Amino acid sequence: MNLITVLSNQITFKDFIDISIVALMIYQVLKIVQGTRAVQILTGMVFLSILFAIGVSYNLYTLNWILDHFFDYFFIIFIILFQDQIRAALANVGTGRKMFQFFDRSPIDFDIEEIIRVCSVLSKERTGALIVLEKKNGLENYVDTGTRLDSKIHSDLIYAIFQPKSPLHDGAIIIRDNMLVAAGCFLPLSKNVDIDRHYGTRHRAALGITELSDAVVITVSEETGRISTCSEGFFTQCSSENELRKKLTQLLGNSISKEKMQVVSKL
Known part of the structure; x- marks a missing residue:
């Protein structure tokens, strides 16, 4: 009960909005990669993150040095590995696909x-x-x-x-x-x-x-x-x-x- 009280006093409405937006972004990313080879890549990156945490905990200097340099370029590597998924996600946001269905344009009338x-x-x-x-x-x-x-x-x-x-x-x-x-x-x-x-x-x-x-x-x-x-x-x-x-x-x-x-x- 004390923990809930402390958290409620520390987390503001702005923090709640921030967390909600990040959660929505993560959810959309998982929906995009579901059923694709990107899931295997994400699993591999999670495994590397776990190795990095172990290396930091036990002071494994060689492993830390390798993974530290790897994560320094994480965003560049992420963009290269997931360029197709990122392109699809940006296209979906641009059209509101699966996110803002009430903004759908009028029927096209395919014959x-x-x-x-x-x-x-x-x-x-x-x-x-x-x-x-x-x-x-x-x-x-x-x-x-x-x-x-x-x-x-x-x-x-x-x-x-x-x-x-x-x-x-x-x-x-x-x-x-x-x-x-x-x-x-x-x-x-x-x-x-x-x-x-x-x-x-x-x-x-x-x-x-x-x-x-x-x-x-x-x-x-x-x-x-x-x-x-x-x-x-x-x-x-x-x-x-x-x-x-x-x-x-x-x-x-x-x-x-x-x-x-x-x-x-x-x-």
Whole structure:
């Protein structure tokens, strides 16, 4: 009881705000690194911290000297090791993603039926495809790597782009605000070493872009014809048009207009 009284007298409202902000930052960092290789790196750094504490307690001079110099450059090392996670965190703060949901922008009105239709045809023909649906995090730097189209979404156009003889079939198409913005775009490949070895470049690119942004990606496998959705670095296979429709509705959520949501619910 005395300890609680002492703490209540020493901790001011300013200290409470300070602790709350730091706790929120730590929580957000843990959410970002959850399920990624960064967790293993964090575990290693915690282990080094424990070694450093032991070295200080028992005056282990050589160990203290090594770890002391290591922690002198801790922030530089931290930035180098977690540059992808830091980039994603800053993008999330900039858009308010997962933090300020009530500031969401108005629905984008993705025409998912056109996308579902063409994916089904490409799957039956075993024609590979990589379709990126931009949400809040801007992908303009990746748009610049491809050919600008700024066209309305149409299944025939998407089908033509991914035909083997098309000069744009190797890259991804990026869809924004219900517009096919660009085709033949190059995406960053995932650096996750634990990826299934059966995944090719197309699937690694899908993982890479979703690890760095909130985009939703649809892949059609050239080898198997399987359709998969990818979001936040995780794949989900869709064995039918209805499964793909339900998954896109779940992932896009506010990005589909109420009228189209009613159509989807009836299906």
